[in-house]
Amino acid sequence: MKKISLTCVECPLGCDITVELDGERVVSVAGNTCPRGEKYAKAEVVCPKRVLTTTVRLENGKMLPVKTNQPIEKSLTFNAMQRVSKVTVASPIKIGDVIVKDLYEGIDLVACANSD
Amino acid sequence: MKNYDIVIIGGGPAGLAAAVSAYDNGVKSILILERDECLGGILNQCIHNGFGLTRFKESMTGPEYAYKFIEEVQKRGIEVSLNTTVLSLTKDKVVTAINSQEGVTLIKAKAVILAMGCRERSRGALNVAGARVAGIYSAGTAQKYVNVKGYLPGKDVVILGSGDIGLIMARRMTLEGAKVHAVCEIMPHSSGLKRNIVQCLNDFDIPLYLSHTITRIDGDKRVTGVEISAVDSDKKPIKGSEKYIKCDTVLFSVGLIPENELSKEAGIRLSPKTKGAEVYQNRETDVSGIFACGNVLQVHDLVDFVSEESELAGKSASEYVLNGEAEKNAINCIAGANLSYVLPQRIDKNAGGSVTLFFRTSGVFKNCKITVQDGQKTLLEIKKRVAVPGEMERVNLTEDKIKSIVGELTVGLEEGV
Numbered sequence: 247m248k249k250i251s252l253t254c255v256e257c258p259l260g261c262d263i264t265v266e267l268d269g270e271r272v273v274s275v276a277g278n279t280c281p282r283g284e285k286y287a288k289a290e291v292v293c294p295k296r297v298l299t300t301t302v303r304l305e306n307g308k309m310l311p312v313k314t315n316q317p318i319e320k321s322l323t324f325n326a327m328q329r330v331s332k333v334t335v336a337s338p339i340k341i342g343d344v345i346v347k348d349l350y351e352g353i354d355l356v357a358c359a360n361s362d
Numbered sequence: 363m364k365n366y367d368i369v370i371i372g373g374g375p376a377g378l379a380a381a382v383s384a385y386d387n388g389v390k391s392i393l394i395l396e397r398d399e400c401l402g403g404i405l406n407q408c409i410h411n412g413f414g415l416t417r418f419k420e421s422m423t424g425p426e427y428a429y430k431f432i433e434e435v436q437k438r439g440i441e442v443s444l445n446t447t448v449l450s451l452t453k454d455k456v457v458t459a460i461n462s463q464e465g466v467t468l469i470k471a472k473a474v475i476l477a478m479g480c481r482e483r484s485r486g487a488l489n490v491a492g493a494r495v496a497g498i499y500s501a502g503t504a505q506k507y508v509n510v511k512g513y514l515p516g517k518d519v520v521i522l523g524s525g526d527i528g529l530i531m532a533r534r535m536t537l538e539g540a541k542v543h544a545v546c547e548i549m550p551h552s553s554g555l556k557r558n559i560v561q562c563l564n565d566f567d568i569p570l571y572l573s574h575t576i577t578r579i580d581g582d583k584r585v586t587g588v589e590i591s592a593v594d595s596d597k598k599p600i601k602g603s604e605k606y607i608k609c610d611t612v613l614f615s616v617g618l619i620p621e622n623e624l625s626k627e628a629g630i631r632l633s634p635k636t637k638g639a640e641v642y643q644n645r646e647t648d649v650s651g652i653f654a655c656g657n658v659l660q661v662h663d664l665v666d667f668v669s670e671e672s673e674l675a676g677k678s679a680s681e682y683v684l685n686g687e688a689e690k691n692a693i694n695c696i697a698g699a700n701l702s703y704v705l706p707q708r709i710d711k712n713a714g715g716s717v718t719l720f721f722r723t724s725g726v727f728k729n730c731k732i733t734v735q736d737g738q739k740t741l742l743e744i745k746k747r748v749a750v751p752g753e754m755e756r757v758n759l760t761e762d763k764i765k766s767i768v769g770e771l772t773v774g775l776e777e778g779v
Contacts, residue, residue, distance in 0.1 A: 260556030311409040359425035
C-alpha cells in the first residue's frame with residue numbers, strides 16, 4: 247500500500263489530500279472538502295490532467311484567449327502548445343466557438359472571448 | 363454639464379457588477395467610465411482558469427467571467443464611455459472626464475461608485491539594487507504583453523515574489539517557451555494560493571526559493587543576470603548565501619495597492635492599512651454619496667468576492683439616489699490583536715440588517731479564535747484551525763448584536779485555544 251500526498255487544484259481552498267493506493271487501485275481519499283477534490287485526487291494519482299488555457303492569433307494580429315473544453319493529459323501540455331501556436335483564425339469569433347475540433351480525441355479548443 | 367443618477371468609475375469586474383446591481387435596484391440613469399478600449403478590466407489579460415467557482419460553480423477563464431457581466435450590462439442598455447479617463451472627482455460628485463471624441467466633459471452625479479481597481483507594486487517600491495536596464499517588468503505587465511499583445515518579453519526569467527500573478531506568469535512564460543529559472547520569495551511562506559504553487563510551479567519543475575530575495579540585478583542595456591541571497595528572520599540578506607542566475611528578464615510580483623488618486627483628491631478618508639477608502643457596511647465612504655468597491659477598496663483574493671462586494675455598493679448607491687441621504691448612527695470598528703485590518707471601518711446602527719466583517723490576519727496562526735468585542739463584552743467567538751494573511755476572513759454579525767453595541771467594536775484573534 248502506498249500513500250500519496252496531494253494539494254487539490256480544483257479551487258482556491260487548496261485542500262491537502264492523502265490518497266491510499268494499492269498498485270493502480272485507489273483504496274481511500276482523505277482530506278478533501280468536496281466531491282471535486284475526490285475526483286481530482288483519483289485522477290491525479292493515475293493520470294494527471296489539466297485544462298490548457300492559452301491564446302491563438304487572429305488574422306488581424308490581435309490575440310484570442312482559448313482553452314481546452316476538457317482537461318488534457320498533463321504530459322500532452324507542450325505538444326498541445328506546439329500545435330496551438332500554429333493556429334490562426336479569422337474574425338468574427340464568438341465566445342464558446344470551436345477553434346480546433348478534436349485537438350485530442352473528443353476534446354476541442356474553444357474561444358474564451360468574442361473576437362472584437 | 364451632463365447629469366446622471368450614478369456614475370461608476372471603472373469598467374472592470376467591480377464596476378460591472380455595481381452597475382447591474384444599481385440598475386436592478388431601480389436606478390436606470392447610470393454611466394460607466396472606462397479608460398481602456400473595452401470592458402472587463404484586468405480579467406481580459408487573466409486568460410487562466412479558476413474564476414467563478416464560488417459564484418457560478420464552474421471554473422472559468424478571466425475573459426469568460428468578465429463576459430457574464432458585460433452581457434448583463436449590455437442587456438440592460440447601461441451607458442458606457444470607453445477610452446475615457448477620469449481626471450478628477452469632487453466632494454460634490456462632479457466628475458471631470460476626457461476622451462478623444464468629446465474632449466473634456468463635466469458630469470454631475472447624484473451618487474458615485476469608485477471601482478478603479480489596484481496597481482502593482484513596482485521595483486521602485488522595493489529598492490532592489492543594481493542596473494536600471496531593459497528586461498525588468500511587473501508580472502502584470504508581462505501578462506499583458508504575452509496574453510493581449512502576443513509578445514514574449516524574455517526567454518530566461520527570474521521572478522521575485524510568489525504572489526499569484528507571479529506564479530501564473532511562471533507557468534505562462536514556460537508554456538510559451540521561456541525558461542523560468544527561479545521564483546524567489548522573501549517570506550518563509552508563499553503569498554500565493556496553494557493550488558498555484560502546484561499547478562504553476564510544481565507541474566513544470568520551477569524551483570521556489572523561500573526566504574530568498576534578489577540582491578543585485580546586472581546588465582548593460584538588457585538584464586544579464588541576478589544575484590539572489592537567502593534572508594534571515596529579519597529579511598536581511600545572509601552573507602555567503604549568494605547564488606548567481608543568468609537571465610534576460612526579471613518579473614516583480616510583489617503585491618497590489620488600491621489606486622486611490624481620485625479618491626484622495628475628492629477628500630475621501632483613506633485607511634493607512636488597506637490603502638482604500640474607509641467605509642460603512644453599505645460601502646459608502648465618509649463623503650456622502652460616494653461609494654467604493656472591489657480592489658480599489660480592499661485587495662481581494664477572488665474576483666467572485668469583488669462581484670459580491672460591488673453588488674452591495676451598487677444597491678447602496680441606488681438606495682441613496684432613490685431615498686436620499688439617511689441619518690447615520692455610526693460606531694467605529696477596529697482591528698485588534700493579530701489583525702492587519704477590518705472592513706467596514708464604521709457601522710451605521712440605523713441601517714438595519716446583519717453586517718459581514720472582512721479582515722486579514724497579520725501572520726499565520728493555528729488553532730486560534732476570532733473574537734468580536736463591544737468594549738469588554740464579547741459578542742462573538744469563532745474558532746479557526748488555520749488563519750493566514752493570504753486569505754481574507756469574514757464573520758457575520760446579526761442585526762440583534764449590532765443593535766446591542768454601546769461602545770466601539772474590536773475584532774481580534776487569540777492564539778493557542
